Amino acid sequence: xxxxxxxxxxxxxxxxxxxxxxxxxxxxxxxxxxxxxxxxxxxxxxxxxxxxxxxxxxxxxxxxxxxxxxxxxxxxxxxxxxxxxxxxxxxxxxxxxxxxxxxxxxxxxxxxxxxxxxxxxxxxxxxxxxxxxxxxxxxxxxxxxxxxxxxxxxxxxxxxxxxxxxxxxxxxxxxxxxxxxxxxxxxxxxxxxxxxxxxxxxxxxxxxxxxxxxxxxxxxxxxxxxxxxxxxxxxxxxxxxxxxxxxxxxxxxxxxxxxxxxxxxxxxxxxxxxxxxxxxxxxxxxxxxxxxxxxxxxxxxxxxxxxxxxxxxxxxxxxxxxxxxxxxxxxxxxxxxxxxxxxxxxxxxxxxxxxxxxxxxxxx
Amino acid sequence: xxxxxxxxxxxxxxxxxxxxxxxxxxxxxxxxxxxxxxxxxxxxxxxxxxxxxxxxxxxxxxxxxxxxxxxxxxxxxxxxxxxxxxxxxxxxxxxxxxxxxxxxxxxxxxxxxxxxxxxxxxxxxxxxxxxxxxxxxxxxxxxxxxxxxxxxxxxxxxxxxxxxxxxxxxxxxxxxxxxxxxxxxxxxxxxxxxxxxxxxxxxxxxxxxxxxxxxxxxxxxxxxxxxxxxxxxxxxxxxxxxxxxxxxxxxxxxxxxxxxxxxxxxxxxxxxxxxxxxxxxxxxxxxxxxxxxxxxxxxxxxxxxxxxxxxxxxxxxxxxxxxxxxxxxxxxxxxxxxxxxxxxxxxxxxxxxxxxxxxxxxxx
Numbered sequence: 228x229x230x231x232x233x234x235x236x237x238x239x240x241x242x243x244x245x246x247x248x249x250x251x252x253x254x255x256x257x258x259x260x261x262x263x264x265x266x267x268x269x270x271x272x273x274x275x276x277x278x279x280x281x282x283x284x285x286x287x288x289x290x291x292x293x294x295x296x297x298x299x300x301x302x303x304x305x306x307x308x309x310x311x312x313x314x315x316x317x318x319x320x321x322x323x324x325x326x327x328x329x330x331x332x333x334x335x336x337x338x339x340x341x342x343x344x345x346x347x348x349x350x351x352x353x354x355x356x357x358x359x360x361x362x363x364x365x366x367x368x369x370x371x372x373x374x375x376x377x378x379x380x381x382x383x384x385x386x387x388x389x390x391x392x393x394x395x396x397x398x399x400x401x402x403x404x405x406x407x408x409x410x411x412x413x414x415x416x417x418x419x420x421x422x423x424x425x426x427x428x429x430x431x432x433x434x435x436x437x438x439x440x441x442x443x444x445x446x447x448x449x450x451x452x453x454x455x456x457x458x459x460x461x462x463x464x465x466x467x468x469x470x471x472x473x474x475x476x477x478x479x480x481x482x483x484x485x486x487x488x489x490x491x492x493x494x495x496x497x498x499x500x501x502x503x504x505x506x507x508x509x510x511x512x513x514x515x516x517x518x519x520x521x522x523x524x525x526x527x528x529x530x531x532x533x534x535x536x537x538x539x540x541x542x543x544x545x546x547x548x549x550x551x552x553x554x555x556x557x558x559x560x561x562x563x564x565x566x567x568x569x570x571x572x573x574x575x576x577x578x579x580x581x582x583x584x585x586x587x588x589x590x591x
Numbered sequence: 592x593x594x595x596x597x598x599x600x601x602x603x604x605x606x607x608x609x610x611x612x613x614x615x616x617x618x619x620x621x622x623x624x625x626x627x628x629x630x631x632x633x634x635x636x637x638x639x640x641x642x643x644x645x646x647x648x649x650x651x652x653x654x655x656x657x658x659x660x661x662x663x664x665x666x667x668x669x670x671x672x673x674x675x676x677x678x679x680x681x682x683x684x685x686x687x688x689x690x691x692x693x694x695x696x697x698x699x700x701x702x703x704x705x706x707x708x709x710x711x712x713x714x715x716x717x718x719x720x721x722x723x724x725x726x727x728x729x730x731x732x733x734x735x736x737x738x739x740x741x742x743x744x745x746x747x748x749x750x751x752x753x754x755x756x757x758x759x760x761x762x763x764x765x766x767x768x769x770x771x772x773x774x775x776x777x778x779x780x781x782x783x784x785x786x787x788x789x790x791x792x793x794x795x796x797x798x799x800x801x802x803x804x805x806x807x808x809x810x811x812x813x814x815x816x817x818x819x820x821x822x823x824x825x826x827x828x829x830x831x832x833x834x835x836x837x838x839x840x841x842x843x844x845x846x847x848x849x850x851x852x853x854x855x856x857x858x859x860x861x862x863x864x865x866x867x868x869x870x871x872x873x874x875x876x877x878x879x880x881x882x883x884x885x886x887x888x889x890x891x892x893x894x895x896x897x898x899x900x901x902x903x904x905x906x907x908x909x910x911x912x913x914x915x916x917x918x919x920x921x922x923x924x925x926x927x928x929x930x931x932x933x934x935x936x937x938x939x940x941x942x943x944x945x946x947x948x949x950x951x952x953x954x955x
Binding site: 287290291292293349350351352354355357358359360384385387447448465466467471488489490493494496497498500501503504505507508509511512514515516518519529531571572574575576577578579580581582583584 | 651654655656657713714715716718719721722723724748749751811812829830831835852853854857858860861862864865867868869871872873875876878879880882883893895935936938939940941942943944945946947948
């Protein structure tokens with residue numbers, strides 16, 4: 228270790244010392260007037276890996292501007308209910324919201340591609356499509372109709388298939404099963420005979436425990452454990468076919484966005500990028516710990532969905548997505564961009580990350 | 592589409608309009624004195640997905656500070672040779688460098704964990720370990736001995752196993768094979784009888800073409816195609832056992848870093864985070880296109896390494912890493928943190944992203 232101690236004594240001088248002398252002590256943002264914005268979240272505080280991303284954005288923004296640009300974060304329901312976050316941005320009630328835009332597929336199914344669609348892109352692919360495949364531009368154009376400027380600001384990664392009170396073996400086991408699962412995935416399950424129920428987060432555990440529902444999808448090991456779902460159902464089907472990646476977004480009111488000088492716009496962009504990286508790392512780290520605990524200490528049986536069921540879910544999903552695209556030229560434009568990018572990237576993933584997953588990890 | 596046109600007319604008023612009125616037109620950074628720093632890259636300009644990340648950092652930083660914080664990027668060799676980038680930061684010749692820190696394993700094998708080690712973490716795992724698993728703190732402590740403050744600022748993702756003039760079938764095919772592959776991976780191959788050669792990027796193609804070497808590892812489809820490697824060898828072994836993730840980093844001289852006010856430090860951090868996301872998306876998108884072209888139009892045969900070879904490479908790698916850790920308490924501390932995090936995350940990955948790769952993508 229002596230070697231390291233010796234190295235520590237090396238001089239720092241030269242250009243670096245000159246740089247140190249050249250910087251004024253006061254912070255960069257000192258001349259900026261204070262700016263106070265409000266952000267409404269679609270998530271309750273209890274969903275800390277989701278709600279927390281907005282808090283983390285706000286903190287980051289304050290740090291980047293010497294506390295001059297302050298964004299106050301409101302949980303779902305404090306200003307407007309979680310599912311009205313976009314409306315609040317659109318009509319200028321708040322300057323920004325943090326949400327998952329697939330909540331708004333009832334307004335337009337195009338919103339789904341912004342957050343993620345079943346059997347869609349992984350988190351990494353979604354980032355690449357957004358950054359390099361034209362995804363962000365397409366979403367900007369689309370959301371201009373809502374006075375909205377969206378920025379990817381978080382990602383949960385692939386979610387889990389859900390909790391079931393009984394083991395699933397064949398497609399027949401789905402018939403008549405009462406399951407809590409929202410969105411397009413629910414519509415797909417319904418076509419396989421599932422009796423789909425919509426319940427807010429707080430009602431899932433009691434309904435599952437009392438047998439009012441037989442199964443429930445929520446997020447992943449960490450958040451699901453917080454709801455106690457493992458105490459009401461022991462089978463965790465892990466295949467996240469319905470949410471291979473879920474982007475959460477910061478959406479800014481267009482007029483508010485346009486009012487920012489270019490450097491503050493860059494700062495908002497950078498804060499979103501940083502939050503996305505942090506939120507995904509956080510989800511991954513907390514899910515790792517929670518999964519281990521659930522399997523080792525809580526008697527949870529975790530397994531992928533049976534292939535027969537998964538194959539059928541995929542067929543119905545593909546058909547549903549194609550039907551949506553056929554009905555509307557804008558949906559088709561986004562759908563084709565997303566799926567075209569996926570097709571190329573899947574080939575690349577199969578021999579790069581995919582080889583790592585299948586061959587390096589377990590099979591040798 | 593009429594619906595969308597209608598929505599466009601909704602008013603933006605309320606808080607957003609107030610916000611617009613409240614922001615002064617001049618930019619946030621107007622009172623800041625100009626700051627001009629120099630950055631030396633370990634990469635030549637021809638490696639655009641690597642060298643380009645530093646350009647992208649510099650541009651991002653200028654945008655975040657209304658052009659007041661200017662970082663001039665120098666390619667490898669313009670100020671110091673690529674492999675002396677860290678020395679130049681340590682002795683204050685420049686304020687920062689952009690590099691892959693495994694270039695410095697000759698100084699200390701601990702540097703390897705910062706960039707990636709064979710059979711190590713994927714890009715996503717590496718981010719999670721850095722952000723949430725204590726990786727960044729460990730690297731900061733370690734590099735303090737070099738007057739260096741490191742920030743992850745890019746990632747190539749998993750790299751390719753390399754180009755071979757002849758097909759590989761068994762371990763015997765490695766004996767006496769002349770291969771260009773640097774670093775720890777080269778030392779592992781050497782133990783399997785490979786005659787390891789060290790050649791700079793510009794010399795790889797002519798050596799491979801003339802048969803001076805039989806095989807060469809470089810980066811991935813996009814960068815390798817730029818060197819023309821596919822014209823000299825037709826077998827591309829895709830298993831990236833040696834570089835499952837390669838982080839490139841911005842490393843700042845400690846005195847220069849300490850001279851920055853907290854908001855400028857946050858801005859540097861945010862610019863690095865943004866560059867990391869952008870560089871990975873860029874590598875993924877360009878590799879996707881290049882791989883398709885190489886296979887479809889250039890007659891390249893792409894396949895994973897035979898399992899017999901891969902298994903032996905892994906055994907030797909694990910032994911080598913363990914030996915390194917046993918020799919030095921600091922290496923052991925970092926090694927144990929890295930591998931401990933990997934062990935937990937691998938379990939999580941196997942049922943989350945891993946299921947997606949193996950089951951959703953190809954096998955149903």
